Amino acid sequence: MYSIECVAMLLAGGQGSRLGVLTHEIAKPAVPFGGKYRIIDFPLSNCANSGIYTVGVLTQYRPLELNTYIGSGQPWDMDRLRGGAFVLPPYVTGETGEWYKGTANAIYQNLPFLRQFRPKYVLVLSGDHIYKMDYRRMLNEHKAKKADVSIAVIQVPLEEASRFGIMSADEDGRIFDFAEKPKEPKSTLASMGVYMFSWDVLEKYLEEDEADEKSDNDFGKNVIPRMLADGCHLHAYAFDGYWKDVGTVYSLWEANMDLLGKNPRLNLYDEHWRISSRNEGLPGHYVSPRAEIKDACVAEGCKIYGKVEHSVLFSGAVVEEGAYVKDSIVLPYVHICRNAVVDRAVLADRCEIGEGARIGCEDPNIPWKKNKMCSHGITLVGDRVRVGADVHVGREMMLEKDVPGGKGK
Amino acid sequence: MNSTLGIVLAGNSGPELGELTRPRPIGALPVASRYRLVDFVLSNLVNSGVDRVGIPTQTHYRSLIDHLGSGAPWDLNRRRHGLVILPPLGSGSAGEMQGDLDVLNGILDYISASGRRYVLLTGSEILFNTTFDKMMEQHKATGADITVMYNTMPDCRELSHHVGLRCDAAGRVTDLEIDPVRPFSSQISMNIYLMEREFLEYHINRCLSRGRHDFAKDVLLQEKDRLKIFGYEYTGYAGRVYNIASYYQCNMDMLDPAVSAALFEQDEPILTKVKDQVPSIYGEEAQVRNSIVADGCIIHGTVENSIIFRGVQIDEGAVVRNAIVMQNSLIQSGVRLESAILDKSVVIRKSKVLVGQTNYPLVVGKNSIV
Numbered sequence: 034m035y036s037i038e039c040v041a042m043l044l045a046g047g048q049g050s051r052l053g054v055l056t057h058e059i060a061k062p063a064v065p066f067g068g069k070y071r072i073i074d075f076p077l078s079n080c081a082n083s084g085i086y087t088v089g090v091l092t093q094y095r096p097l098e099l100n101t102y103i104g105s106g107q108p109w110d111m112d113r114l115r116g117g118a119f120v121l122p123p124y125v126t127g128e129t130g131e132w133y134k135g136t137a138n139a140i141y142q143n144l145p146f147l148r149q150f151r152p153k154y155v156l157v158l159s160g161d162h163i164y165k166m167d168y169r170r171m172l173n174e175h176k177a178k179k180a181d182v183s184i185a186v187i188q189v190p191l192e193e194a195s196r197f198g199i200m201s202a203d204e205d206g207r208i209f210d211f212a213e214k215p216k217e218p219k220s221t222l223a224s225m226g227v228y229m230f231s232w233d234v235l236e237k238y239l240e241e242d243e244a245d246e247k248s249d250n251d252f253g254k255n256v257i258p259r260m261l262a263d264g265c266h267l268h269a270y271a272f273d274g275y276w277k278d279v280g281t282v283y284s285l286w287e288a289n290m291d292l293l294g295k296n297p298r299l300n301l302y303d304e305h306w307r308i309s310s311r312n313e314g315l316p317g318h319y320v321s322p323r324a325e326i327k328d329a330c331v332a333e334g335c336k337i338y339g340k341v342e343h344s345v346l347f348s349g350a351v352v353e354e355g356a357y358v359k360d361s362i363v364l365p366y367v368h369i370c371r372n373a374v375v376d377r378a379v380l381a382d383r384c385e386i387g388e389g390a391r392i393g394c395e396d397p398n399i400p401w402k403k404n405k406m407c408s409h410g411i412t413l414v415g416d417r418v419r420v421g422a423d424v425h426v427g428r429e430m431m432l433e434k435d436v437p438g439g440k441g442k
Numbered sequence: 443m444n445s446t447l448g449i450v451l452a453g454n455s456g457p458e459l460g461e462l463t464r465p466r467p468i469g470a471l472p473v474a475s476r477y478r479l480v481d482f483v484l485s486n487l488v489n490s491g492v493d494r495v496g497i498p499t500q501t502h503y504r505s506l507i508d509h510l511g512s513g514a515p516w517d518l519n520r521r522r523h524g525l526v527i528l529p530p531l532g533s534g535s536a537g538e539m540q541g542d543l544d545v546l547n548g549i550l551d552y553i554s555a556s557g558r559r560y561v562l563l564t565g566s567e568i569l570f571n572t573t574f575d576k577m578m579e580q581h582k583a584t585g586a587d588i589t590v591m592y593n594t595m596p597d598c599r600e601l602s603h604h605v606g607l608r609c610d611a612a613g614r615v616t617d618l619e620i621d622p623v624r625p626f627s628s629q630i631s632m633n634i635y636l637m638e639r640e641f642l643e644y645h646i647n648r649c650l651s652r653g654r655h656d657f658a659k660d661v662l663l664q665e666k667d668r669l670k671i672f673g674y675e676y677t678g679y680a681g682r683v684y685n686i687a688s689y690y691q692c693n694m695d696m697l698d699p700a701v702s703a704a705l706f707e708q709d710e711p712i713l714t715k716v717k718d719q720v721p722s723i724y725g726e727e728a729q730v731r732n733s734i735v736a737d738g739c740i741i742h743g744t745v746e747n748s749i750i751f752r753g754v755q756i757d758e759g760a761v762v763r764n765a766i767v768m769q770n771s772l773i774q775s776g777v778r779l780e781s782a783i784l785d786k787s788v789v790i791r792k793s794k795v796l797v798g799q800t801n802y803p804l805v806v807g808k809n810s811i812v
Contacts (some may be wrong), residue, residue, distance in 0.1 A: 058462045068721030069737070107514070108718075292723070301720040302740070309718045315514070316706045317475030317736035318722070318748065319699065326730055332721035333476070336699075344719075 036151035037087045037116050039172055041080050042140055045073060045160035046093030046133055050165075051281045053406035054415035054433050055381055059098045062160030063327060063381070064285070065364050067292055068332040068347050069303065070310045071102065074109075075165070076158045077118075078308040081109040083168040085156065087116030089146055091139045096122055108311040121146060135250035141239040147232075151276050156236050157252065159226040160366060163288050163299065164276040171229050171270045174235050178206065180268035181234040182260060185227035187272050198253045199221035200269060208267035213253040222269060225276055228252060234265065254329030283409045286379055289345045292330050292335045315348055337368070356386075361393075370422070377411040377428070386414070387422035387438055394425050395403060443578055447558040448487040448495035449549075451542060452480045452506055452566040457603060457684045461807045462785060466505040469497075469566035471683065472768050472786065474696050474705070475736040475749050479683060481714045482705075483634075487562065488516045490573040491711035494523040498549050500530060500539055515715045528552060536597045541655030546646050553639060559771040561642050563657070565633035569681035569692055570664055571708045574636070575751070577674045578639050580613075581636050586672040588641075590615065591634035593676045598747060601684055605631035607659050615671040620658055631658075632676060633675055679704040690783060690803045693766050695733050717751050722784050727758050743773070751786075782806065 049061025056064065058301070068121035080088050092099050103112075106118025121143050123132050133139035140147075140157060147155060152426075154175070156168055166185070175183040189197060199218045201210035210219060222348060238256050244247050248255045261267055275298060279285040291298040301308055315334030320326060325340040334349040339356035347365040352358055355372040366383045369375060373386045376393040386392060393412040407413050407429040414420065414432045421438025452469025462471060469480035480497075495518060499506060502690070506527070513525030522605065522800030528549045539545055546553070546563075553561065559716075560581075562574060564801040574591075581589040592607055606627040608617040619626060645661050654660035654762055662671065679701050681692035695701045697749075706712060713721075724730065738753040745758035751768045757775040766783045773779060776793035781800045785808040794812050798804030806812060 108716075151761045295726070297723075302723075302738075307718045308720075312716060314476075314714050314716045316477075316696070316702065316712075317734040317752075319697075319702065320730045320733050320735060322732040326724045326732065327728060328726045329724045331724065331735070347721075377466070 035115060036153070038152065039085055039087075039154040039156055039168075040116075040145070040147055040152040041076075041085050041088040041145065041156040041158055041168075043088055043090045043158045043160055044074055044136055044139060045090050045099060046139065047159070047161060048094040049161070049280060051406060052285065053282060053404065053431050055282070055285075055379070055413070056095075057433070058416065060092065060094045060096060060160075061166040061280075063099045063102060064279070065347055066163060066279070066285070067289060067299075067308075068325050068330050068345055069312050070308060072163065073099070073102070073160045074308050074310045075163050076160055077103075077106075077109045077111075078306075079164075079166050079168060080158075081155075081167075081309065082306055083170060083172075086111050086113050087150060088364065089119050089121045089143060090120045090160075091133065091143065093123060093139075096120070102311055104311070106308045110309075116150065119146070120221060135255075136249075137239060137242050137248075137256045138250035140235070141243050141250070144236065145238065148390055152232050155230045155232055157228040157230065160413070161280060162225065162276060162278055164225070164272075165274060165303070166227070166272060166276075166310070167306075168227075168229070171227070174270055175229045175231075175268065178268045179403050180229075181231055181265040182257070183268040183270045184227075184257070185225040185272050186206065186222045186269045187225055187276050189223040191218065191221050194218035194221050194223060198226075198257075199223055200267075202269040203348075206269045206271070208261065208269050211257055211261055211267070213258075223270060224253065226253075227270075229270070234260070273352065282379060282407050282411055282413055284363060285411075286411050289330075290360075290389075291342070292345060293328055293343055312348065318346075321354070323353075339371075343436045364416075377410050378414065380414045381416035381418070382417045383416055384414045384420070386420050387424060389423045391419065391421050391425045393428050394430055396425055398429045399425050401430050403427075403429040404431035406431055443491045443560075443562075443574060444493055445558055446492050446494075446560040446562050446574075446578070446636075447489075447553065447556040448492045449493060449546070449553070449561060449563050450480060450483055450487070450497045450566050451564065451633075452497050452611065453503065453545075454498045457567060459683070459686055459689055461805045462689065462783070463807050465502065465785075467499065467501075467503055468683070470503075470506040470509055471689070472751060473569065473683070473689070473693060475734045475751055477602050477712065477714050479569070480509070481712055482569050482571070483564050483566050484516050485711065485713045486570070486572055487564075488518065488573065488713065490575055492562065492574070492651065493518065493520065496528050496549060496552050496556075498528040498545050500529075500545065503527075503529060511715065514516065516713050526552065528760055541650050541793060542659075543646050543655050543660065544659050546642070546657075546803075547650055550643065550646060554643060556639070558639055561637060561639045563635045563637070563642070566681045568632055569683070570632075570678060571678065571703060571705050571710065571712060572676060572678060573710065574634075577634075577636055580672065580674050582614065584672050585670065586614075587637060588671045589636040589674050590637075590662075590671060591632045591674050591676050593680050594628050594630045595630050595682075596628055600688075601630065601682070603684065605633070605662065607631060609673040613672050613674070615673055617668065618663060618666055620673075621661060629673060629675070630632075630679065632682075636674075651711040660811065686783070686803065686805060687692065687801060690766065690800075693698070694747070696749060697732055702734075725758070743775070743777075764803075766803075785810070788812070 049056040111118035137268040318335035338354040349366040453467040491696040518525035525630040722739040725742035736752040742758040781798035
């Protein structure tokens with residue numbers, strides 16, 4: 034019998050409802066990011082770069098695209114003889130069967146999956162964050178501290194602290210207080226949703242949690258507080274690199290913009306920490322004799338005839354002559370026709386912006402309806418939506434359906 | 443076409459391109475911003491349903507093996523069939539290989555063991571996108587011994603090595619000539635030949651036992667009257683690489699959106715090895731016009747009419763015009779680079795000026811530091 038020291042479990046079932054139309058068809062971890070990636074590439078690549086090649090990907094909400102994307106796990110070097118990448122949807126057991134009730138229940142339901150690898154440690158990850166992290170270091174510290182569970186933490190501004198699981202730790206990193214989304218945070222140490230459990234402890238607490246009918250079966254709400262109350266050794270593993278929760282349209286836009294500028298906050302040009310993705314291999318992008326591109330991130334297969342400024346263009350996007358794209362993220366195979374203007378927008382896969390259309394304009398004469406998913410002046414156009422010629426779309430709108438040509442909207 | 447074995451001659455029997463083919467065989471030559479020449483014919487084979495492909499190699503084949511690997515990018519990493527790279531057996535040195543028939547003789551056991559009824563024998567020096575299904579249909583319909591894929595080239599005089607065909611109305615090759623000074627025909631073989639496997643095996647043996655080594659000379663030309671040789675015309679874009687100037691031109695052809703579409707926007711894709719490169723970043727000072735830029739580049743300077751491969755860095759104030767810059771090269775600030783081909787991992791230090799001519803581009807070898 035072989036064993037695998039550390040198995041990762043990636044929670045990828047989240048809907049990501051605050052991403053609006055971006056997650057109508059796909060789960061949040063499958064949302065495109067950074068020109069040629071998807072959010073899930075980050076935790077998967079982190080695993081591979083940390084030498085963890087056995088990863089269970091727990092899916093639930095709209096898993097089709099995610100299943101296809103992960104496939105054999107080959108892009109992350111996870112097509113292994115022993116271990117590898119496994120997509121784990123909820124399943125039926127005899128008469129019964131149920132959805133994943135919470136994060137803890139999702140892992141609980143897959144304890145049989147974990148047992149076959151006889152792991153010593155289980156790394157629980159979420160598929161919602163953009164960050165580069167060496168889990169090996171976390172594992173080493175976890176072992177050195179002889180902790181029952183290590184929780185990766187990062188300093189956040191006090192005013193944002195109430196959005197996170199906040200903990201207090203002593204000088205040695207031992208956690209003595211934990212509060213999930215506290216109204217009055219006692220510290221600014223936020224949980225990153227990255228947990229390293231020792232196997233025996235995880236197994237015991239998941240079984241106890243499952244037996245407790247009052248529990249919501251959630252790590253942050255139930256399992257971690259219970260472990261703390263029982264006097265388990267909870268260790269705070271401090272992380273200080275780039276980390277971003279891309280749960281909202283604005284934060285997704287912002288994280289993409291972090292790739293741009295003179296000193297980008299998020300650097301993907303790291304030979305030693307490559308982010309891998311499944312990509313189809315398109316030719317280099319074409320820049321026409323009259324195109325202008327400044328301060329932009331452009332992926333392969335794009336064709337640019339117009340002007341692009343401070344934007345991220347994903348694979349296969351087309352910007353026709355006279356069109357102007359500024360402060361925007363343009364997802365794969367979006368087509369922007371002649372003389373269209375796209376300002377501070379997120380254009381989802383394969384949408385089409387008609388000739389002379391304007392996305393994100395501030396014309397007070399347009400009777401537009403702002404959408405609460407959009408904030409900070411960002412306009413969102415859904416996948417495969419066709420915006421007709423000369424249509425003006427106001428700021429902070431979310432388009433889910435085709436808009437025929439003609440003035441106004 | 444799953445009854446066909448593909449044999450791709452990616453090595454020394456192809457043309458020589460000086461500095462560019464010193465570190466690699468022709469099939470491994472980088473082209474069109476992110477491809478290698480062999481990608482085109484290999485993708486065409488796979489897109490035609492040929493799932494068994496052998497690639498014999500002769501010398502300096504490391505970069506070819508590195509590129510092809512297990513064949514996974516072409517979906518040829520199969521338990522049965524798939525891609526096999528065939529280095530020379532035993533102690534035979536490359537010097538004993540006098541022609542392509544010697545190369546084929548070296549892999550005769552592989553050819554026989556395939557059990558396939560047909561063999562598609564091809565070079566790897568052409569950029570094109572097609573499938574071979576129609577050619578196969580014609581081959582069966584005419585009952586030809588050999589079907590030759592050719593295209594029409596109005597001016598073929600500068601081709602360093604070529605086989606010209608003269609076909610009758612039915613498409614049968616009535617005459618052919620090899621490397622003529624004054625060609626009688628503009629129908630030029632693309633070095634793609636379809637025939638039955640046993641037929642090929644017989645002729646390999648027949649020629650070698652009579653001290654003959656060359657498929658074109660000793661099979662096609664010698665036997666043209668005895669055999670039924672048919673031409674099959676290919677009418678799409680075909681970029682032939684046979685010397686430095688044509689290599690330069692084939693790359694520059696990519697700047698024509700119609701050519702680029704003819705290669706990369708067809709029903710079937712051109713497949714290649716995928717690397718995890720970040721999308722390219724343009725700085726605030728970047729000025730890029732009429733160029734192809736692959737992933738992983740960081741561009742702060744000026745780029746015009748150029749083909750920029752993956753991972754190239756062009757610093758502020760550098761000017762790159764009419765150039766081909768291969769993978770991972772670095773062009774520092776203030777450099778002026780015109781009409782040049784930089785091989786992989788070249789460094790051009792600050793403020794250096796390198797200027798060639800568009801019909802005679804300057805070539806800078808792999809790993810050079812200028």
